[in-house]
Amino acid sequence: DGGITQSPKYLFRKEGQNVTLSCEQNLNHDAMYWYRQDPGQGLRLIYYSQIVNDFQKGDIAEGYSVSREKKESFPLTVTSAQKNPTAFYLCASSSGHPFEQFFGPGTRLTVL
């Protein structure tokens, strides 16, 4: 089963801890994105990367960090600085210009 994968499916974290969400794709896409999905707010862009070793902040980057060391991988770290981290996180990829984004299954993060 190819495409874009995210792990884990569910993640629990204690307050004050950093946690890293995994996103991997085998579509040979250059661009990758991280979104946060909250009820009634749609998808909000956290970070995106158009090419390896480069990434840009999205609309809600505070409290998050990313890296793009490999084309296939775009992990997201939710730091303790994120005030309200409990949410559903979606990773996506696209080939160049974002005409069509391919989404992963998502990770649901709960802070206890």
Add this chain to the structure above:
Amino acid sequence: AQRVTQPEKLLSVFKGAPVELKCNYSYSGSPELFWYVQYSRQRLQLLLRHISRESIKGFTADLNKGETSFHLKKPFAQEEDSAMYYCALSGNRETSYDKVIFGPGTSLSVIP
């Protein structure tokens, strides 16, 4: 500022009735418009985009630049159309706008 609005959070229609999901946008330039759909327990996926001018699963959407709208329509709703629908926009190929902006989403429920 670039923005996508979907005025209805919830929309219920009877099977066989016409359905219209509204989407309005603000963008300084010529955008690319998309509709994404998320069925229960499935990934978010592209439904259609305005540049393709195609009908997918009986759905169509026309870009009205004068009214800055991109409403999604289907003449006869089916139960399997029940899902969350997101309107989205990005810049066109001639721009360097490399993000996609999503609306808040409309949950469509088709009543048998």
